[in-house]
Amino acid sequence: MIALTQRQPPNAAIAVSLTLALTAEERTRSRYRLETEDETIFLRLPRGTVLYDGDLLQAEDASVVVRVIAKPEPVLVVTATPVVLLKAAYHLGNRHVPVEVTQDYLRLSPDPVLRAMLEQLGTQVQEALLPFQPEIGAYGHNH
Structure with missing residues (x-):
């Protein structure tokens, strides 16, 4: 041990x-x-x-x-123009979803409801098996 x-x-x-x-x-x-x-x-x-x-x-x-x-794990990789990506991040934040945020993409755990919302916002969403490091939150904890 x-x-x-x-x-x-x-x-x-x-x-x-x-x-x-x-x-x-x-x-x-x-x-x-x-x-x-x-x-x-x-x-x-x-x-x-x-x-x-x-x-x-x-x-x-x-x-x-x-x-x-x-460890690589199932994720959704979300890409879009900068403004659409910002809108997607805003809507995911309103749902307190753990999200990895970069300049070029968002990454989150697979969820069919969130995927449909993101596609409706005009993003491209792909499933992948990748490492995932979501933001820890402004107050230092995960939801």
């Missing part, structure tokens, strides 16, 4: 013992039990910790270092 209690920012120069692929939802859990092929891992991080792709997790005694990677 490995208990990971400390989060460190990404650092490619640090050698890691293990890599954990976690979904967006799993990266928002501060208390979590994971089973790998060889180990049982417990996350015991400060409440409210959100993990990002590349973050490092350490055991309290620093004997184990684990790199977190964003």
Whole structure:
């Protein structure tokens, strides 16, 4: 059993013992039990910790270092002109939907109702299997 209690920012120069692929939802859990092929891992991080792709997790005694990677998961990728993309982000925000926001696209978990709304707004929506890193919110928490 490995208990990971400390989060460190990404650092490619640090050698890691293990890599954990976690979904967006799993990266928002501060208390979590994971089973790998060889180990049982417990996350015991400060409440409210959100993990990002590349973050490092350490055991309290620093004997184990684990790199977190964003696991590809089913998502909708939304593209449009800048104004239409802004409108889409506005409407998704009104629904408190976790959304990854970039200059060129929005990414969200699949939902047929939201997909229909987005297409009605004039966006192009494609299903994909990609890493997902939604915004954590203005007040530091996910809905």
